[in-house]
Amino acid sequence: MLKINNLSKKYDDLLVLDNINLEIADSEFICLLGPSGCGKTTLLRIVAGLEEATTGRITLNNQSITGPNTCIGMVFQDYALFPWRNILDNAIFGLEMKGVDKETARNKARKYLRLLGLERFEKSHPHELSGGMKQRVAILRALLIKPEVLLMDEPFGALDAQTRNQLQIELLKIWNKDKKTVLFVTHSVDEAAYLADRVIILSKRPGRIKETIEINLPRPRDRTSMEVNKIRSRVLKTLGAEQEAQA
Amino acid sequence: MPHGRLLRVISLAGATIIWEIAASVVNDPLFLPRFTEVIQTFYHVVASGDLLRDLFESLMHFGIGLGLGIVIAIPIGMMMGWSRTADNIIDPLVELVRPIPPIAWIPFAIIWLHLTHYAAGFIVFMGAVFPILINTYAGFRDTPQILIDSGKVLGCVRSRDLIKKIALPYALPSIATGVRIAMGVGWMCVVAAELFGVSNHGLGYKVWWYKDIHQMDGVLTYMLILGIVSLTIDRVFRYITDERLLKWKTGLVRNK
Numbered sequence: 001m002l003k004i005n006n007l008s009k010k011y012d013d014l015l016v017l018d019n020i021n022l023e024i025a026d027s028e029f030i031c032l033l034g035p036s037g038c039g040k041t042t043l044l045r046i047v048a049g050l051e052e053a054t055t056g057r058i059t060l061n062n063q064s065i066t067g068p069n070t071c072i073g074m075v076f077q078d079y080a081l082f083p084w085r086n087i088l089d090n091a092i093f094g095l096e097m098k099g100v101d102k103e104t105a106r107n108k109a110r111k112y113l114r115l116l117g118l119e120r121f122e123k124s125h126p127h128e129l130s131g132g133m134k135q136r137v138a139i140l141r142a143l144l145i146k147p148e149v150l151l152m153d154e155p156f157g158a159l160d161a162q163t164r165n166q167l168q169i170e171l172l173k174i175w176n177k178d179k180k181t182v183l184f185v186t187h188s189v190d191e192a193a194y195l196a197d198r199v200i201i202l203s204k205r206p207g208r209i210k211e212t213i214e215i216n217l218p219r220p221r222d223r224t225s226m227e228v229n230k231i232r233s234r235v236l237k238t239l240g241a242e243q244e245a246q247a
Numbered sequence: 248m249p250h251g252r253l254l255r256v257i258s259l260a261g262a263t264i265i266w267e268i269a270a271s272v273v274n275d276p277l278f279l280p281r282f283t284e285v286i287q288t289f290y291h292v293v294a295s296g297d298l299l300r301d302l303f304e305s306l307m308h309f310g311i312g313l314g315l316g317i318v319i320a321i322p323i324g325m326m327m328g329w330s331r332t333a334d335n336i337i338d339p340l341v342e343l344v345r346p347i348p349p350i351a352w353i354p355f356a357i358i359w360l361h362l363t364h365y366a367a368g369f370i371v372f373m374g375a376v377f378p379i380l381i382n383t384y385a386g387f388r389d390t391p392q393i394l395i396d397s398g399k400v401l402g403c404v405r406s407r408d409l410i411k412k413i414a415l416p417y418a419l420p421s422i423a424t425g426v427r428i429a430m431g432v433g434w435m436c437v438v439a440a441e442l443f444g445v446s447n448h449g450l451g452y453k454v455w456w457y458k459d460i461h462q463m464d465g466v467l468t469y470m471l472i473l474g475i476v477s478l479t480i481d482r483v484f485r486y487i488t489d490e491r492l493l494k495w496k497t498g499l500v501r502n503k
């Protein structure tokens with residue numbers, strides 16, 4: 001259980017997050033939406049332990065989070081792969097840091113690269129891969145050290161629509177298998193409606209939780225079904241009101 | 248032969264011919280020695296074993312200075328690039344000493360180290376240390392926050408690990424550039440450093456020696472050798488770093 005209690009964040013005098021309270025059950029898939037600049041990235045970075053909250057606290061299974069922790073993995077929009085490492089060695093970075101023997105780690109990563117259809121690229125460097133491939137590697141890299149929570153900050157935001165759909169499908173497959181808790185920031189209402197158990201909508205800055213929408217639809221969802229459309233309209237309505245307020 | 252290379256060969260050959268003609272018109276070996284004379288002198292210094300001895304001593308002066316420069320500049324540059332505090336403490340000192348031309352250190356080099364190879368090495372060091380330091384510093388300072396963050400969430404948290412696994416590999420191309428510039432500056436310092444009599448050999452020393460005995464073909468021979476050695480060192484270094492170390496960086500540049 002990931003708990004966010006009375007969390008606020010200020011940069012100097014700029015209040016970015018205002019009293020966020022959120023409880024996320026194990027294996028829950030949460031999508032976080034909100035106008036740009038409302039503090040989504042900041043929230044994720046605080047949960048990841050990369051940034052300190054100004055007030056409030058975050059606990060994972062009743063343990064306070066005070067710094068980066070391998071129980072919580074993170075995937076960034078621009079992949080953040082290490083450009084000097086090839087794909088295979090990017091994937092094993094976390095295992096390496098845990099002290100796993102390099103060859104053992106490589107063999108383990110190779111197995112997954114094969115599943116992702118990337119085995120031919122294991123010796124390639126990130127700049128030789130497409131965005132979709134890079135993000136697959138970044139997700140693999142985060143998952144190989146088996147975090148309990150996976151934070152994803154607009155991970156598919158830079159990808160074309162088709163690749164994006166494909167990666168959503170692959171992500172759900174992975175999630176179905178090992179049921180991690182996922183906190184997923186997106187700008188896309190479609191993406192949220194397709195992926196989430198629960199959609200959280202933040203207000204414009206300072207970010208507050210504006211609305212929570214539960215989605216009790218089985219997966220895989222039909223992107224064009226009535227139910228999904230209904231969810232989409234609800235999210236859009238809330239977001240639209242926020243955007244208007246901002247304008 | 249490809250078109251471009253052909254042009255290059257023609258250009259060199261043309262310049263040589265013009266030189267030879269000009270020298271025969273001037274007809275004064277002190278003012279302008281002939282190309283053919285220079286080739287003969289070159290042959291002579293190679294055959295007599297002089298060149299090998301001179302090359303060895305110059306490379307020694309160069310190696311002492313460059314080696315010391317690398318050993319000192321990289322750790323200091325790393326500290327300055329990584330820690331704001333270290334930057335604030337060291338930067339003013341660097342900015343104070345850096346603009347002083349390395350050759351201006353010759354008097355102190357002689358007083359401190361006497362007429363030894365180390366004195367020559369010291370001058371080379373003064374020329375080599377700052378380019379390496381500045382580039383190491385820049386490479387470290389510019390390490391993208393996102394790479395540090397992604398390291399941290401993967402369990403690379405201690406400063407030591409972050410430096411070793413992320414900042415240093417990221418800065419390596421920049422450090423290599425610094426070393427390359429340092430080699431250029433250092434090599435120029437070799438000529439100046441051998442001027443004040445640390446030994447009776449050395450490529451730079453011989454330039455002055457031949458001038459003192461009014462043998463300008465010898466001067467020109469050693470000038471050309473200085474150029475060729477410098478070019479060779481640079482090419483070899485670039486080959487090693489570009490091909491192996493920095494493949495990812497050239498990729499980044501090309502993809503932009």
Ligand SMILES: Nc1ncnc2c1ncn2[C@@H]1O[C@H](COP(=O)(O)OP(=O)(O)O)[C@@H](O)[C@H]1O
Nearest residue numbers: 011016034035036037038039040041042043205
């Ligand atoms: N390190 C920082 N220092 C000062 N202000 C920051 C910093 N990081 C983010 N901000 C500000 O906080 C606000 C929220 O940023 P962010 O969390 O990136 O928003 P989002 O991801 O929702 O678009 C923005 O106004 C941004 O300018």
Ligand SMILES: [Mg+2]
Nearest residue numbers: 040041042153
């Ligand atoms: Mg953001």
